[in-house]
Each structure stands twice: as C-alpha cells, then as structure tokens.
Amino acid sequence: MPDTFAPDRAGQPPGEAAQxxxxxxxxxxxxxxxxxxxxxxxxxxxxxxxxxxxxFTEPMFLMLLVAGGIYLLLGDRxxxxxxxxxxxxxxxxxxxxxxxTQRALESLRDLSAPRALVIRDGAxxxxxxxxxxxxxxxxxxxxxxxxxxxLLVQGQLTVDExxxxxxxxxVDKLPAPEPDQPVPPATSGPLTVASPPDATAAGAPATPGGxxxxxxxxxxxxTKGVGLARVSATGTATAVGRIGQALAATTExxxxxxxxxxxxxxxxxxxxxxxxTAQILLGWLWDGHSLLASVLSGIALAMAILPEEIPVIxxxxxxxxxxxxxxxxxxxxxxxxxxxxxxxxxxxxDKTGTLTQNVMRVAELRAGGASFSPEGATGxxxxxxxxxxxxLLATPAxxxxxxxxxxxxxxxxxxxxxxxxxxDWTPATAYALSPDILAMTxxxxxxxxxxxxxxxxxxxxxxxxxxxxxxxxxxxxxxxxLAMAERGLRVLGVARGTWQGPVDANAGAxxxxxxSANWPASQHDFSFSFLGLVAFMDPPRSDVPAALAxxxxxxxxxxxxxxxxxxxxxxxxxxxxxxxxxAVLTGPEIAALGDDALRTRLRxxxxxARLQPEQKLRLVxxxxxxGEVVAMTGDGVNDAPALKAADVGVAMGQxxxxxxxxxxxxxxxxxxxASIVAAIRQGRRIxxxxxxxxxxxxxxxxxxILLTLVPALxxxxxxxxxxxxxxxxxxxxxxxxxxxxxxREAADLMTRSPRARDASPFALANLGIGxxxxxxxxxxxxxxxxxxxxxxxxxxTWGLDxxxxxxLGEDSARAVVFMAxxxxxxxxxxxxxxxxxxxxxxxRQTNPWLLRMAAAVLLLxxxxxxxxxxxxxxxxxxxxxxxxxxxxxMIVGVGAWLGLTRRGAIWKxxxxxxxxx
Numbered sequence: 001m002p003d004t005f006a007p008d009r010a011g012q013p014p015g016e017a018a019q020x021x022x023x024x025x026x027x028x029x030x031x032x033x034x035x036x037x038x039x040x041x042x043x044x045x046x047x048x049x050x051x052x053x054x055x056f057t058e059p060m061f062l063m064l065l066v067a068g069g070i071y072l073l074l075g076d077r078x079x080x081x082x083x084x085x086x087x088x089x090x091x092x093x094x095x096x097x098x099x100x101t102q103r104a105l106e107s108l109r110d111l112s113a114p115r116a117l118v119i120r121d122g123a124x125x126x127x128x129x130x131x132x133x134x135x136x137x138x139x140x141x142x143x144x145x146x147x148x149x150x151l152l153v154q155g156q157l158t159v160d161e162x163x164x165x166x167x168x169x170x171v172d173k174l175p176a177p178e179p180d181q182p183v184p185p186a187t188s189g190p191l192t193v194a195s196p197p198d199a200t201a202a203g204a205p206a207t208p209g210g211x212x213x214x215x216x217x218x219x220x221x222x223t224k225g226v227g228l229a230r231v232s233a234t235g236t237a238t239a240v241g242r243i244g245q246a247l248a249a250t251t252e253x254x255x256x257x258x259x260x261x262x263x264x265x266x267x268x269x270x271x272x273x274x275x276x277t278a279q280i281l282l283g284w285l286w287d288g289h290s291l292l293a294s295v296l297s298g299i300a301l302a303m304a305i306l307p308e309e310i311p312v313i314x315x316x317x318x319x320x321x322x323x324x325x326x327x328x329x330x331x332x333x334x335x336x337x338x339x340x341x342x343x344x345x346x347x348x349x350d351k352t353g354t355l356t357q358n359v360m361r362v363a364e365l366r367a368g369g370a371s372f373s374p375e376g377a378t379g380x381x382x383x384x385x386x387x388x389x390x391x392l393l394a395t396p397a398x399x400x401x402x403x404x405x406x407x408x409x410x411x412x413x414x415x416x417x418x419x420x421x422x423x424d425w426t427p428a429t430a431y432a433l434s435p436d437i438l439a440m441t442x443x444x445x446x447x448x449x450x451x452x453x454x455x456x457x458x459x460x461x462x463x464x465x466x467x468x469x470x471x472x473x474x475x476x477x478x479x480x481x482l483a484m485a486e487r488g489l490r491v492l493g494v495a496r497g498t499w500q501g502p503v504d505a506n507a508g509a510x511x512x513x514x515x516s517a518n519w520p521a522s523q524h525d526f527s528f529s530f531l532g533l534v535a536f537m538d539p540p541r542s543d544v545p546a547a548l549a550x551x552x553x554x555x556x557x558x559x560x561x562x563x564x565x566x567x568x569x570x571x572x573x574x575x576x577x578x579x580x581x582x583a584v585l586t587g588p589e590i591a592a593l594g595d596d597a598l599r600t601r602l603r604x605x606x607x608x609a610r611l612q613p614e615q616k617l618r619l620v621x622x623x624x625x626x627g628e629v630v631a632m633t634g635d636g637v638n639d640a641p642a643l644k645a646a647d648v649g650v651a652m653g654q655x656x657x658x659x660x661x662x663x664x665x666x667x668x669x670x671x672x673x674a675s676i677v678a679a680i681r682q683g684r685r686i687x688x689x690x691x692x693x694x695x696x697x698x699x700x701x702x703x704x705i706l707l708t709l710v711p712a713l714x715x716x717x718x719x720x721x722x723x724x725x726x727x728x729x730x731x732x733x734x735x736x737x738x739x740x741x742x743x744r745e746a747a748d749l750m751t752r753s754p755r756a757r758d759a760s761p762f763a764l765a766n767l768g769i770g771x772x773x774x775x776x777x778x779x780x781x782x783x784x785x786x787x788x789x790x791x792x793x794x795x796x797t798w799g800l801d802x803x804x805x806x807x808l809g810e811d812s813a814r815a816v817v818f819m820a821x822x823x824x825x826x827x828x829x830x831x832x833x834x835x836x837x838x839x840x841x842x843x844r845q846t847n848p849w850l851l852r853m854a855a856a857v858l859l860l861x862x863x864x865x866x867x868x869x870x871x872x873x874x875x876x877x878x879x880x881x882x883x884x885x886x887x888x889x890m891i892v893g894v895g896a897w898l899g900l901t902r903r904g905a906i907w908k909x910x911x912x913x914x915x916x917x
Contacts, residue, residue, distance in 0.1 A: 020228065022119030022137040031133035038132045038148055038234040116147035119228075136231045142400050144222045148231045149238040151176060152214040155227025156433045158401055161220045162352060164208040164239055165563035169360070169490050169536075170223045170401060174435045176214030207612060208239060209563060212438075223401045225432065242614075243641060257339045257690070260760040261310055272305035279712060301708045309697045309736045313690060316737040321686040328678040329670040331653065337665035339690070340647045341683020343629040344556055345754045347676065348620060348642070350634040351562035351572055353652055354673060356538040358635075360402040362410040363489055363539075366480050367532030380414040387532040389420035391494045393455035394442055397423075403490065403536050407457075428452065431523050438462040441523050443499070454497035454526055460533060463493030466523055467530040480533060488571025489535035497528040537571075544576045547674040554680065555753035561608045561616050561632075561642075563587075569609040579606035586610045590618070599626055616642040629757050633676065634664075650676055685745040691761040693740035695770035696832040700732055700825055702774025703781060707821070710782055717810050719785060723874055724818060727864075731822065731856060735829050739849040743833060769905050773831060776897040777824050781817050784890045788813040788883070808886075811877035818876070819861055820890040826857045827891075831898040 023031075117126050119137040129147040132138070138150055140157060157173040206215035216229050218238040235241055280298035318339060322332035325341075332338060352358050365372040367387045372380065380388065392411035395404045415421045427442040439458025446453055456463060460481045464474050481491050501518055520526065551558050558578055562569050566584040573579055587610040590598060599622050608619060616632075620642045623630045632639070632646035640663040643649030651664035652671045668675050704725060711719045760766075788808045808816065829850070863870055865878055879887070 020119055020137060021122040023133070023135050024121055028120055028131075028133050028136065031135060032131060035134060036235060037130040039130050117141075117144070132231060132234060134231050134234055138216075138229045138231060139226075140216075140222050140229060141226050142222055142224055146216050146218055146220050146222065146229075148218050149233035150216045150229035150231045152216055152227050152229045156225050157216070157222050157227045158224035158433075159216065159220050160223050160402075161208045161217060162358075163219055163221075164217055164243075169403070169538075171209065171213075172211045172433055172438065173216060173225075173227070174212050174214060174433070175227070209610075212435075224399075224404075257314060257336070257761070260762045261314060264762045265310060268305060272302050275305060275709070276302035279709070282712060301705070301712075305701070305705055309733060310694065313693050313697070313736050313740075317686055317690050317693070317741050320741055321682060324686075325666075325679050325682045328682065329668065329672065329675050330679045331667040331669055332665070333667060334665040337648045338683060338686055340629060340665075341631075341680050342685075342687035343755050343757060343759070344631045344648060344680055344683075345757075346623050346628040346630045347551060347556050347558045348561050348616075348623070348630055348632045348646070349558060349673070350639060351560055351564055351569060352538065353635045353671065354633050355544050355560070355572055355576055355578070356540050358538060360406040360490075360536050361539050362406050362534060363537040364484065364535040365532060366484075366535070374410070374414070384532070385415065385418065385420050386496070387494055387534070388415055389422075390455045390496045390531055391457055391492075391534050392420075393422060393425070393444065393453075394440065394457040394494065396442075403492070406536055407534065429519055433458065437466070437523055439466060439493075439523065441497075441526070443519075450500050452499040452501055454495075454499060454528065456495040456497065456523070456528060457492050457534070460491055460493035463495050463528075464530060466497075466526070467495050467528045469530060473530075477530070477533070484533070484535045486567050486571070488565075488568035489537050492534045492536075494531045494534055495528040496531055497526045499526050540572055540576045541673055543672060543674040547677045548577055550677045550750060551680075554677075554684075554750045556680065557606070559602075559606050559608065561611055561619060563611050564609055566607070566609040569607050573607055581606055583607070584609050587612055587615055590615050595622060595625075598622060602626075614641070617645055620646050627757055629754065631676070631680075633668075633673075635671075639663075650679075681745065681750055684749050685743075687755070687761070688746060688749070689740050689743045691766050692743065692832045693736045694761040695766050696740065696828055697732075697736060697770070698767045699770035699774040699777075699828050699832065700735075702771055703778035703821060703824065704728065706775070706778035707781060707817070710778075719814060719817060721875065727860070727874070728822070728825065731825050731853070731860065734849075734856070735825070735853060739829055739847065739853055740832075742847050742849050744847070769901065770832070773828060773898055773901050776901070777821075777828070777894050780890055780893045780897065781820055781824070784820065784886060784893075785813055785817045788816060788886055808879070808883055809877060811875055812879050812883055815864070815871075815874075815876035816879050816883045816887045817890075818864065818874070819879075819887045820894065822857055822860055823887075823891045824894045826854060827895055827898050829853065831902050 115126055116129050116132050116136075117124055117139040118132065119125075119139060124139055132147045134148075136148075138147060140146065140155075146159070152173050152175050154175055156175070158170045159173055160170045206213065208215075208217050208220070217240065218234075219240045233241075236245055276298040279301045318335040321338040322335060325332055325338065349355060362374060365384045365387055367384055370381075370383060372384050388411050391407050392415070395407045395411075399405050399408060412421065422444075425444050428445045429443050431437075431441040431443075433440055437458075439456055439462040441454055441456040444453045444455070445451070456466060460477060464477060469477070477493075484491050499520075548558055560569055560573055560578060566586055570582065570584055581604070583605045584607045585601060585605045586608075589601075590608070590611070593601060598618075602619065602622060603626075608615075611619075616634075616639065620630050620632055624645075624647070629648075630646045631648040631650055632642045633650040633652070634640075634643055635652035639651075643651060643665075644663040646665075648666060649664035650666045650668060653667045653669040666679060704720065707720045708718075708725075711717065789810065833847070864874060864876060865871065871878065
C-alpha cells in the first residue's frame with residue numbers, strides 16, 4: 001500500500017490532486033504542548049504496598065492470620081502453616097486480579113493511539129499516534145485504523161465502526177466542506193484542502209453510525225477507499241476517549257458473599273473473643289482453676305467459635321469453580337463473578353459477534369420477480385447467473401469490505417465451472433461512490449477497442465436511478481427492498497451496462513495511468529440495465545436458540561442491546577427465538593425518557609437497538625436499580641463501561657477487543673453463547689455447594705462449642721481440649737474445602753428460578769438447619785457423657801443426679817464421646833448434601849471424596865485408640881466393650897436425629913414450592 005495520497009486509488013475518474021501542505025512542524029509542536037498527547041490518561045496504579053495493605057484489612061484474611069497465630073502459640077505448626085499458606089495464596093490471587101483490572105485503561109490507550117500517516121510541511125510523514133494533534137491532516141487508506149476523531153475533507157471511505165456502534169455493516173463516509181470552504185468536487189479535477197486557523201471548528205461532537213456523514217472516529221478501521229481527514233479531537237475528547245473516561249469512573253460491584261462473610265466473621269470474632277475472655281475469667285476466678293488451665297480452656301472455646309473455615313471455603317470454592325468453568329471455555333478474571341453467576345436474572349447481550357457470527361453472508365438474490373436463497377440449495381438457477389456474474393465483476397479482486405468478501409465467496413462457489421467467472425479480467429477504470437451517486441462502477445475493455453462492459457453495484461435507489469427505470473418498476477423494487485430490510489437484510493442493487501468509447505491507440509496506457517480524458521465524467525453518462533438485488537445478513541450462531549431456551553427455563557431474562565438497526569435486531573431476535581415481544585426500544589427513545597419512565601419501559605421490551613455506549617451503561621445500571629442481577633456480554637470498545645458496571649461482564653475472547661476483555665469479569669474463549677449458559681450452571685452449582693458447606697460448618701461447630709462450654713458452666717471436667725479441636729480440624733477442613741466442593745449439581749439446578757439478590761449462605765434460613773443439627777448432636781453426646789460418668793460422682797450439680805452412671809473414668813468417657821463426635825462429623829457431611837437428591841425419582845449421584853473421608857475417619861479412630869503416644873497426648877484411656885457399645889449407641893442416636901432434620905428440611909422445601917402454599 002503506497003503512502004502517497006492519490007484519489008485515483010479510490011476509483012475516482014482520472015485527475016491530478018494537489019498535495020495540501022498540512023500543519024507546519026512548529027505549529028504541530030505547539031498544539032501538542034497545548035492539548036497534550038493523543039492518549040487516554042490512566043489512573044495512577046496502586047502500589048504493591050497499597051494492594052497488600054488492602055488485603056490484610058479484609059476481615060476474612062485477618063481471621064486466617066489470627067487462627068494461624070493461635071495454632072502457632074499452641075505449637076501446632078502444621079495447622080498454622082496450612083492457614084498461613086492460604087493467606088499468601090489469597091494475597092497472590094488478589095494482587096494478580098488488581099493488576100488485570102488496571103490493564104483495561106492501558107489497553108484502551110494502546111488501541112486509541114496507532115501510528116498515523118499525516119501531511120506536515122507539504123510532505124507525508126508517518127508518526128506515532130500519540131503525536132497527532134488537532135488540525136493535522138490524516139492520510140487514510142484501506143486497512144488503516146483512524147488515529148483520532150476527524151472530518152473527511154477529500155475522497156470517499158467505507159469505515160467499520162463496529163467497535164463503537166456494535167453494527168457489523170461498514171458505513172460510507174463522504175467528504176464535507178471545511179469551514180468557509182466549498183464542497184470538494186466528486187468527479188475529476190484538482191482537489192485542494194485549505195488549512196483554516198483551527199480545525200476544531202467542525203462543530204459539536206458527532207455520534208458514530210450512519211451512512212453519508214463526513215465524521216471519522218478514533219479506533220475505527222477503513223475498509224475501502226482513500227481520503228484526507230482533518231483531525232477535530234484527540235485524546236479524551238474523542239468518542240473512544242469519552243468511553244475510556246466512563247470506564248475509569250465506573251465502579252466494580254463487590255461480591256455479595258464477600259459482604260455477607262465480612263459481616264458474619266466480624267460478628268463471630270467479637271462474640272468468640274468475648275466468650276473466650278469470659279471463659280478464662282470464669283475458670284480462673286470462679287472455679288479456682290490455674291490461670292494456665294483457664295487460658296487453655298478459653299483458647300479451646302475461641303478455636304471452637306471462630307469459623308476459620310469460612311474464608312477457606314470462599315477461597316477454595318471460588319478458585320476451583322473458576323477452574324471448572326474454564327473447562328467450558330470460559331476464563332474467569334474476577335473470582336466474585338463465579339458467585340454472582342448463580343444469581344443472574346437478566347442477561348444483556350450484544351448482537352454482533354455474540355448472537356451472530358459477525359461475518360457477512362449473501363442471504364438472498366432477487367431478479368425478475370423471483371428469489372433465490374442459498375440455504376439448502378443444490379445449484380444456482382440460470383435466471384440468477386447474470387446477477388451474480390455482474391455483482392462479482394463489480395467487486396475488486398482483493399476486497400477488504402465484508403460485503404464484497406461475501407460476494408466473492410458466493411460468486412466463486414455458485415458459478416464455479418461456468419463461463420460467468422472472469423478472474424482474469426482487469427478493470428480499465430473505476431467509478432467510486434460519490435456524494436450524489438451511492439454506487440460504484442467497474443469498466444472492462446472488451447474485444448474491440450471501443451467496446452466496454454460495465455458492472456455496477458450500490459444502494460438500490462442509486463442503481464435504479466442509473467438505469468432510468470420507470471416509476472412502476474421503481475415502486476416494485478423499492479417494495480422488495482423494504483421487505484428484505486424488515487427481515488434484517490442489507491441490500492445492494494446490481495446493474496450491467498455497455499459503452500462505446502472513441503478509438504484511441506493510447507487508450508489502454510492512458511486508462512492504466514489515469515491521465516486519459518476519454519472517460520465520461522459521471523456514471524450517469526453510461527447506459528445501464530437493472531439486473532436485481534443482492535441481500536446480505538450476519539447469520540446467527542447455530543447454538544444460540546438452544547442456549548436461549550435453557551436461559552428461559554432457568555428464569556434468566558435475555559435482553560438484546562445493540563447499536564444496529566431496529567429491523568435487523570428484530571429479525572435476529574426472531575431467528576434465534578430471543579423474545580415473543582415485538583417492541584423495540586431505540587437509542588433516541590432512551591435519550592428522551594427519564595430514569596423512572598425508562599425503568600418502566602425496560603420491563604416491557606427485550607430488544608434495544610441503535611444504542612450509544614453511554615446508553616448501554618445506563619440501561620445496565622437501571623436494571624440493577626430495579627433489583628436485577630445483570631450479566632452483560634459484548635466484544636467492542638463501546639461495551640467496556642457496561643461490562644465493568646454489570647454484576648457479571650462477559651467479553652468475547654476471539655472477536656472481542658482487548659478493552660472489552662480487560663473490563664469484563666469473564667471471557668468466552670470460544671465466543672460461544674452456549675458457554676455462558678454452562679457458566680451459569682456452574683455458578684449455581686458452586687453457590688449450592690457453598691451453602692451446604694457453610695451449613696455444615698455451623699452444624700459441626702455447635703457440638704464443639706457446646707462440648708467445650710457446657711462442662712465449664714456445669715463445673716464438669718473439661719471434655720474437649722485444644723488438641724482435640726486441632727485434630728477435629730483435620731477432618732472438618734477437608735470436608736469443607738474438598739468434599740462439598742466436589743458435590744455434583746442438583747437435578748433441578750437449571751429449572752429453578754435464580755436466587756434472590758440478597759440471598760446468602762449465611763442467612764438464618766440456611767444456618768438454622770445446621771444449628772439445629774449441631775445442637776441435637778451435642779445434646780446426645782453430652783447426655784451420653786453424663787450417663788457414662790455419672791457426672792464423676794457429683795449428683796448434686798445443678799440438681800442433676802445420674803448416680804455413678806456406667807462407671808467409666810474421665811479419660812475413657814472422653815475417648816468414647818470423641819469417637820462418637822468424629823463419626824458425627826461424617827454423618828453431618830452426609831446430612832448436608834443437597835436434600836433435593838433424596839426426593840423420589842431423582843438419580844443418586846456419588847461423590848468420589850466420601851469414601852476417602854470415611855477412610856480418614858476410620859484411620860483417625862484407629863490411631864487415637866491404638867497409638868499410645870497419641871492416646872496419652874489426648875488424655876484418653878482405651879475404652880472397654882461397654883465404652884464401644886455406648887459409642888455405637890450415641891452414633892445411632894445422632895444418625896436418627898440428623899435423618900429427622902434432613903427429612904424436615906426436604907418437607908419444608910417441597911411445601912414452599914407447592915402451588916397450594
């Protein structure tokens with residue numbers, strides 16, 4: 001691609017263009033100093049120390065540190081190392097996520113500042129995009145990325161603005177006069193560009209989208225043509241710059257689990273410390289125990305109360321959940337999104353590249369009142385051969401425009417092996433789009449020196465005008481165009497023509513060099529015959545209808561938010577089955593509505609078209625204010641603010657821009673809409689398992705707390721010591737972080753409604769079941785302990801008299817209760833698996849970790865009974881047959897109690913789901 005600006009390259013009739021001078025070097029340097037570089041300013045990145053300090057001020061991390069410190073004080077270095085290792089893992093993950101979020105604006109700056117070809121001091125220069133200033137003349141060719149917002153002043157361009165508008169079809173740009181300058185001629189002749197005192201007088205900021213405008217925007221791509229454009233805005237003053245500012249000002253929503261866990265952990269920490277302090281003072285001052293014994297008792301109670309498993313659960317479940325989601329081709333960038341996935345009530349999806357393939361295809365041909373659709377066809381009927389032949393001839397041999405690529409693919413496929421393919425033909429000259437004729441013509445020399453064949457394609461009304469059709473014919477064709485446009489198709493008209501030119505021995509050379517005056521000045525000087533219409537579409541993805549149906553079954557509402565035309569949006573929505581409601585909410589309507597009115601209107605429509613970037617952000621925020629949990633999908637720069645503001649932002653990995661990927665919480669590696677549904681499924685499963693694990697934590701902590709606290713209140717000898725609690729943690733921690741995480745999904749996972757926005761696994765409705773389970777288990781074990789020992793010969797305690805019980809000693813009774821407690825932990829795991837699997841007709845699903853945990857329970861029981869050193873450390877005495885029988889009886893009682901509570905929970909859920917209630 002040559003760097004020299006030449007209008008002839010765009011296909012205009014021959015004529016020399018004067019090279020404008022552009023800005024001077026001194027003037028450009030002064031403007032760069034005044035306005036600053038053509039970059040987006042990024043917020044100052046947080047320092048490493050700030051990030052680490054923020055991590056350590058989180059209550060859940062403080063809890064891990066406190067628990068690790070307690071274990072260190074007790075000399076249990078293994079448990080301390082485990083908890084402290086979790087601290088550093090979480091710190092590493094958090095720091096990595098912080099860095100990724102900061103890369104969003106850096107990526108946006110890179111995108112908005114490509115290298116640029118400008119004219120300065122009368123010569124073309126290629127400079128860094130950051131050095132472009134207002135008033136610069138940009139030289140733009142096919143394939144160039146526009147470096148700044150500008151006004152086209154010479155030539156004609158076709159530009160892909162999908163990064164800003166979301167519309168897949170490129171738009172045509174026509175030149176406009178600069179201030180106090182005449183409109184440049186669209187035909188041959190010199191083109192001059194004057195330099196006004198300041199090119200910023202081009203007017204108020206324009207909005208992207210729409211054919212026939214002169215406005216160009218930073219980060220868009222030229223797909224066809226060549227032109228000169230004067231820069232009107234740089235940096236944050238550009239359209240993409242305003243998006244960058246909105247992205248920087250948008251705050252990321254915090255995770256509901258994080259908020260709930262912080263509150264709960266703070267409350268339990270305060271309660272645990274107060275109760276532990278009271279326990280120490282009670283044992284020291286009231287019972288007359290030594291200070292050391294009282295401190296050990298208080299530490300045991302604190303360890304029993306402080307739920308250090310909760311931050312471990314959140315960390316492990318979300319991290320492993322992100323890994324599981326990645327198996328479905330979805331990359332997790334923010335762990336909080338994993339939890340939010342299960343609560344999604346609205347999925348706001350872009351059209352282009354998300355529901356559609358973002359690849360133009362020929363969808364239909366119309367000729368002579370007949371139509372042809374390639375879908376399912378085995379051959380191209382003869383009446384459509386000429387239409388396809390001349391559409392192909394009117395297309396450059398190496399096109400960049402998506403529609404021209406589609407024409408080439410279609411023509412070469414359906415005309416293969418026929419005489420209608422002319423790959424060796426080279427156009428003698430070409431006529432490009434102009435302000436008054438929105439059509440292009442390629443002229444081919446035939447056998448005789450005066451015979452020429454013309455192939456034309458363009459806007460149907462322009463092609464009809466070139467063909468000089470009668471009004472009835474125009475009306476019939478216009479009706480066909482309207483019908484196709486209402487189905488979301490982009491339509492071009494195609495015509496053929498002939499021209500008998502003068503005999504000129506040098507015509508071939510003149511045509512090639514572009515200096516001959518033999519060619520007519522306008523396409524109107526030729527004679528054309530109308531051949532028909534070619535319609536294009538961006539086809540939907542094949543897996544989208546099934547994914548949308550699954551979303552509906554799961555109670556997730558899908559809303560299309562696109563910058564495309566309403567007719568196109570409606571057509572795609574019908575094809576994929578997105579909505580039965582035909583109403584479309586457009587950008588101009590949104591701009592005219594207040595927040596309350598728009599919120600009401602938004603409840604009634606599922607299609608939003610012709611949206612501006614800030615409108616997508618506004619819609620997401622209004623949906624959130626209306627109580628919805630919003631997931632937003634997108635792939636363009638225009639989607640970045642909404643992706644960041646949404647509860648779950650989902651970017652396309654293959655077609656998405658770096659800005660969209662960096663702003664999103666999730667990235668679809670395969671760009672498949674079905675992967676979103678798979679991620680929602682995983683998010684729901686993860687939340688279910690977090691709820692079960694949290695309920696188990698509270699259930700298992702209740703007997704530990706009560707077996708520590710009640711003996712102190714009743715003046716009994718200590719039943720559980722710190723070493724017992726440490727050993728129990730070897731079972732409790734893996735049960736929380738591994739066994740429950742591996743639980744399979746419930747059968748009704750994707751047929752139930754999304755959970756409420758304020759739902760929490762720490763709510764009383766969930767924890768209450770665990771508390772009841774744990775209290776019952778503790779009551780059975782305490783009763784058994786009293787029966788075994790007869791309260792150690794103290795029948796007068798609080799008026800209770802169990803006599804001498806079964807006559808077991810303190811150490812033997814403690815061993816029996818501990819064995820029953822360990823088995824009770826395993827039974828609690830079984831009781832807190834999803835109750836839905838116990839319903840009739842549902843398949844029983846296995847968890848591979850259950851057998852391993854059962855083996856661990858058996859190994860622990862064998863060790864505490866048969867290893868003398870361990871038995872002595874734990875203050876156990878080996879039970880006799882009576883003790884083992886008592887342990888079995890307590891285990892049976894615990895199993896019966898947990899079975900009863902489980903059935904009660906199932907009955908309650910069925911009752912709540914029953915229509916009669």
